[in-house]
Amino acid sequence: MTATAASRTPTLPAPRPDRPLLKVCGLKYPANVAAVAALPVDMLGFIFASKSPRYAPPALDAAQLRALPVCKVGVFVDEAPAVIRRTALHFGLTAVQLHGQESAADCAALAAAGLPVLKAVGVGAQLDLERLAAYAPFCSYFIFDTAGPAAGGNGTAFDWELLRAYNLPTPYLLAGGLGPANAAALRGLQLPGLAGFDVNSRVEQGPGLKDIGLLRTFIDEVYG
Numbered sequence: 001m002t003a004t005a006a007s008r009t010p011t012l013p014a015p016r017p018d019r020p021l022l023k024v025c026g027l028k029y030p031a032n033v034a035a036v037a038a039l040p041v042d043m044l045g046f047i048f049a050s051k052s053p054r055y056a057p058p059a060l061d062a063a064q065l066r067a068l069p070v071c072k073v074g075v076f077v078d079e080a081p082a083v084i085r086r087t088a089l090h091f092g093l094t095a096v097q098l099h100g101q102e103s104a105a106d107c108a109a110l111a112a113a114g115l116p117v118l119k120a121v122g123v124g125a126q127l128d129l130e131r132l133a134a135y136a137p138f139c140s141y142f143i144f145d146t147a148g149p150a151a152g153g154n155g156t157a158f159d160w161e162l163l164r165a166y167n168l169p170t171p172y173l174l175a176g177g178l179g180p181a182n183a184a185a186l187r188g189l190q191l192p193g194l195a196g197f198d199v200n201s202r203v204e205q206g207p208g209l210k211d212i213g214l215l216r217t218f219i220d221e222v223y224g
């Protein structure tokens with residue numbers, strides 16, 4: 001990952017043949033946002049679900065976000081489409097991540113309105129790929145995340161071997177408890193459809209405050 005901030009564009013990156021993408025999710029504090037954006041990352045995630053301890057709007061600097069030349073993903077949980085569109089405009093979001101029970105039609109409507117969609121899928125003991133087929137045409141990525149008590153940010157991994165059976169055309173990011181502790185297993189991980197990784201609570205000092213040292217360690221171990 002050699003891109004500088006100046007050479008990045010705020011479009012949703014396509015999967016890369018040379019390395020997995022990296023999304024850092026759950027940011028909110030302006031200085032921390034700037035510090036993470038200076039790292040070799042592909043997407044920054046901001047939580048717009050008010051029940052989350054990472055709920056970003058009270059702390060976020062909208063002008064900073066709009067000017068930031070990196071892909072910005074807004075994370076929503078069963079939010080009204082009009083609110084999502086308004087929020088995306090205000091904060092200059094590149095794409096939206098739908099992390100609730102949104103339907104394929106919800107994804108289709110937002111994608112048609114010009115907002116690329118990442119659809120999060122909670123994975124437990126099983127993965128129902130047949131159900132996901134209806135979403136595939138309208139989603140730029142799936143995000144496979146561990147199902148848990150909170151809508152997201154649970155900090156636990158699921159059995160990645162469930163993804164060996166993945167056979168849909170939509171690429172995905174792997175999420176759920178990724179961090180320095182399992183970075184070695186991610187390095188060189190080959191799974192059908194895998195396009196990148198999403199990190200959050202395992203690289204934090206506290207909710208919404210990313211630990212730059214932990215992120216550097218993770219990046220070195222996975223990509224170095």
Ligand SMILES: O=C(O)c1ccccc1NCC(=O)[C@H](O)[C@H](O)COP(=O)(O)O
Binds near residue numbers: 077202
């Ligand atoms: O992080 C949250 O607090 C959150 C709350 C509500 C919906 C989604 C949320 N996070 C979305 C993400 O993409 C996380 O990165 C993903 O759940 C993985 O989190 P973690 O297990 O902590 O690495």
